[in-house]
Amino acid sequence: MKAAAFKVRGAQVVVGDALDLAALTAAAHGVEHIISLVAVRRNHPQSYLAVNVDGPRFLGEAAKAVGAKSVVFVSDIGARLDPGLRYLTSRWMGEQELAKTGVPGTILRFSYVLAEEGGILDLFERSLIGPFAVIPGSGEAQFQPILREDAARCVVEAITRTDMLGKIVDLGGPEVTSYESMFDWFLTARGISKSKLKLPVGLLKPLATVMETLLRNPRITPDEVVTLQLPNVASGIDSVTTNFGFRASRPSVWALENWKQRSV
Numbered sequence: 001m002k003a004a005a006f007k008v009r010g011a012q013v014v015v016g017d018a019l020d021l022a023a024l025t026a027a028a029h030g031v032e033h034i035i036s037l038v039a040v041r042r043n044h045p046q047s048y049l050a051v052n053v054d055g056p057r058f059l060g061e062a063a064k065a066v067g068a069k070s071v072v073f074v075s076d077i078g079a080r081l082d083p084g085l086r087y088l089t090s091r092w093m094g095e096q097e098l099a100k101t102g103v104p105g106t107i108l109r110f111s112y113v114l115a116e117e118g119g120i121l122d123l124f125e126r127s128l129i130g131p132f133a134v135i136p137g138s139g140e141a142q143f144q145p146i147l148r149e150d151a152a153r154c155v156v157e158a159i160t161r162t163d164m165l166g167k168i169v170d171l172g173g174p175e176v177t178s179y180e181s182m183f184d185w186f187l188t189a190r191g192i193s194k195s196k197l198k199l200p201v202g203l204l205k206p207l208a209t210v211m212e213t214l215l216r217n218p219r220i221t222p223d224e225v226v227t228l229q230l231p232n233v234a235s236g237i238d239s240v241t242t243n244f245g246f247r248a249s250r251p252s253v254w255a256l257e258n259w260k261q262r263s264v
Helices: 002-007 021-028 048-066 086-100 120-126 148-158 179-190 201-214 222-227 239-244 251-258
Strands: 033-036 070-076 105-110 132-136 168-171 195-199
Touching (some): 033 048, 048 070, 048 086, 070 148, 086 105, 105 148, 120 179, 148 168, 201 222
Parallel strands (some): 070 105, 132 195
């Protein structure tokens, strides 16, 4: 279905393995600019090392091999070298690996990207347990979510922005809000009235460790528990306007309509 949706919009769809250098090079042949959205948020079934670290290196090598003019690499706000943050460390290492290849590139780091499915919405749905709507930790960490369409516009416009080559740009929407407030958008949109239960990190992290060990798809992982306690905001509330000249939409308004339960 996804491939068909791209085809009707005029895209040429090539199926391959983003971790196969030969396949990447073949797919990139004749391409001037490359956008990379490839990453995994969990260390299973594909590992952070393979996808988030080695993947960008393969991408850069393929781009150089075909003479691509630039790469736009999508990453995450908060990417850093910190052994206590496996996901964010893997994103930082991927950025470094891409840069080492020498291919001209722009790194766009986004806060949480919101859409009608996937992403943080999956976490919210997994947080509904019995009579409770569970919040990891205090729920007070600050985020700056951005809508998928606005993020996509930034990515597309970055392709021709030669002034951004070699730069890392943090981007978020026009609202700074807490994790609990975003969760409230979801609960309100779905008409859910469960009692909210805040589980302290010290209690939830060991439980998440057990779930990650025993379950193929745990409700939450230890790394997610820790990451959700960290601020995830851009350098300013107008980061999109400053860098791309348009104003992003307000996620709080969008979510109440677009996170409603869809009929199957």
